[in-house]
Amino acid sequence: MDSATGLLWLGLAGLTWTLITAVRRVYFSPISHIPGPKSATLTLWNEFWWDVVKRGTFIWKIREMHAQYGPIIRINPYEVHILDPEFYSDIYVSPKKLDKYAWWTKLAGADGSGFSTVPHDLHRQRRAALNPFFSARSVSQLEPVLRSKIERLSSRLDAIHETQEIVRLDAAFMALTMDIICTYAFASDLRYLDEPDFKLEWKKTIIGAFEGGALGRQFPFMLPLMKMLPIGVVEAMNPGVGYLLRWQGKVRAQVEPILDSEKKKEEGEKRTIFHTLRDSDLPASEKTLQRLCDEGEILVGAGSETTAQTLARMFYYLGTDKNVLGKLRRELDSAVPDVSRIPSWAELQGLPYLGAVIKESLRLSYGVTTRLPRVAHEDIHYKGYVIPAGTPISQTAYFILTHPDVFPEPHVFRPERWLENGKLSTSLDKYLVAFGKGSRQCLGINLAYAELYLTTATLVRRFDWEIYETTLDDVVCKRDFFVAVADLDSKGIRARIVARRS
Numbered sequence: 001m002d003s004a005t006g007l008l009w010l011g012l013a014g015l016t017w018t019l020i021t022a023v024r025r026v027y028f029s030p031i032s033h034i035p036g037p038k039s040a041t042l043t044l045w046n047e048f049w050w051d052v053v054k055r056g057t058f059i060w061k062i063r064e065m066h067a068q069y070g071p072i073i074r075i076n077p078y079e080v081h082i083l084d085p086e087f088y089s090d091i092y093v094s095p096k097k098l099d100k101y102a103w104w105t106k107l108a109g110a111d112g113s114g115f116s117t118v119p120h121d122l123h124r125q126r127r128a129a130l131n132p133f134f135s136a137r138s139v140s141q142l143e144p145v146l147r148s149k150i151e152r153l154s155s156r157l158d159a160i161h162e163t164q165e166i167v168r169l170d171a172a173f174m175a176l177t178m179d180i181i182c183t184y185a186f187a188s189d190l191r192y193l194d195e196p197d198f199k200l201e202w203k204k205t206i207i208g209a210f211e212g213g214a215l216g217r218q219f220p221f222m223l224p225l226m227k228m229l230p231i232g233v234v235e236a237m238n239p240g241v242g243y244l245l246r247w248q249g250k251v252r253a254q255v256e257p258i259l260d261s262e263k264k265k266e267e268g269e270k271r272t273i274f275h276t277l278r279d280s281d282l283p284a285s286e287k288t289l290q291r292l293c294d295e296g297e298i299l300v301g302a303g304s305e306t307t308a309q310t311l312a313r314m315f316y317y318l319g320t321d322k323n324v325l326g327k328l329r330r331e332l333d334s335a336v337p338d339v340s341r342i343p344s345w346a347e348l349q350g351l352p353y354l355g356a357v358i359k360e361s362l363r364l365s366y367g368v369t370t371r372l373p374r375v376a377h378e379d380i381h382y383k384g385y386v387i388p389a390g391t392p393i394s395q396t397a398y399f400i401l402t403h404p405d406v407f408p409e410p411h412v413f414r415p416e417r418w419l420e421n422g423k424l425s426t427s428l429d430k431y432l433v434a435f436g437k438g439s440r441q442c443l444g445i446n447l448a449y450a451e452l453y454l455t456t457a458t459l460v461r462r463f464d465w466e467i468y469e470t471t472l473d474d475v476v477c478k479r480d481f482f483v484a485v486a487d488l489d490s491k492g493i494r495a496r497i498v499a500r501r502s
Contacts, residue, residue, distance in 0.1 A: 029077065030388045036065060036074035044076055044218065051214040056479035059369060059396060072385055079373055079392040085400045085431055087382060091374055091393060093438040101373035101392040106220040107213030107482065109244055112291030113298040123440065129282055130443055133273050139446040142184060143345060146450060149179050150458050152193045157463055161497040166468050168492040170312035171198040174304060177451060178202065181303035185296060186254040187272045206305050208243030210482040215241065251296045259289055305483055306367055307448045311455055312493045314361035316475050317413040319467040319495060324415060328357055332461050339462050348453040352424040356415035358452045359432060363401045364413060367434030369480040371396040397433045398477060406431045411476065465495040
């Protein structure tokens with residue numbers, strides 16, 4: 001057989017395999033009875049097109065599919081997506097042991113982290129080792145660190161007021177949360193709050209790394225290969241992956257000295273999360289450099305960007321709605337008569353309008369915008385449909401947080417929706433899914449709330465600000481890069497700090 005004939009047979013074999021696979025996926029899959037467009041059920045390349053080529057827009061295609069096919073759809077050959085606020089807890093707060101979807105977790109490039117851990121029981125083990133550090137009690141004990149960083153930010157804003165320069169609030173709050181989490185996790189204050197531009201490069205690095213996750217999920221082999229190349233070459237080839245590698249390198253530089261210490265309890269050594277993990281009773285396999293680097297990478301990312309985004313969006317909405325700001329300011333002026341003595345986190349939680357502003361800011365900051373698939377070991381039933389055991393099933397927090405049946409006029413900043421008879425209500429809390437829900441809920445929820453309460457009370461009590469050349473296009477979610485990203489050409493949320501008016 002000559003080469004031309006061989007190539008012809010090879011091509012026919014490939015075409016036949018493709019057609020058989022297509023027919024099997026569309027008509028004979030265990031989830032072929034789930035509604036959805038045939039194009040989405042054929043291949044993962046559909047998701048690749050919208051999330052990688054079109055940069056973080058698959059979320060809007062999912063919404064379009066729901067509008068056409070209903071609340072339950074197939075979004076790719078393997079996964080079912082549901083849009084139903086009332087069914088969210090059935091997936092994420094289920095008493096069943098639900099695993100993560102192994103393919104999906106590749107977006108993080110941190111397989112050893114609790115975030116990327118697939119099996120339920122292994123996740124519980126890893127989570128149990130970290131839970132004590134992020135309990136409400138531990139965060140309350142950390143309050144002096146939070147206050148010191150917030151005071152540093154306050155001093156910077158005082159200086160910026162004197163020079164009348166324009167400040168990027170999103171970068172400033174990112175510097176704040178980064179300095180806090182790195183001090184807590186690694187005993188290493190990066191002092192980003194002292195940088196002239198609040199280390200704007202690092203904010204870009206985090207967002208670039210998050211965007212690169214969509215590519216890493218499609219090509220999980222790519223990241224190990226990229227690590228073999230000089231980072232400058234990687235950044236030229238794919239900036240998102242380059243950012244991710246640079247991020248991982250900085251986290252490694254924080255963790256490695258802790259594990260390399262010859263004495264486990266050196267005199268004067270400051271104890272941190274990673275010191276304690278190093279000296280814990282966890283198996284040796286759970287204390288390798290790579291696994292703890294993976295854990296550190298997720299702590300840095302999750303412990304900085306989402307809370308910073310919430311603060312930045314909050315100050316945008318407060319700066320553009322003087323009625324809401326006035327209500328908040330009257331409450332804070334009464335509760336905090338001395339601007340140099342900000343009450344404790346516990347005391348601030350007793351202020352209902354402040355709590356409502358924080359909840360509404362969390363809602364319109366969305367938390368993680370990418371869907372979070374789970375895999376059950378038994379069938380799941382939804383409105384007459386049977387979703388077979390082993391099928392990845394997901395909802396998207398953004399769709400819950402902006403669902404008009406739950407939150408009328410969902411894109412309007414309205415803290416009053418969280419109040420009843422002047423008191424902070426819990427009636428909508430089941431739909432406040434910015435931190436997720438259930439056993440895999442965000443580890444740092446208490447730290448985030450403490451940062452939000454203390455930062456908001458301090459800055460609103462001390463400063464006025466004017467939003468500068470910033471619109472909703474710089475604020476609302478336009479791209480899903482794991483977190484919400486506004487217009488790609490946005491210059492951020494900017495403001496001019498002015499003297500506090502009485």
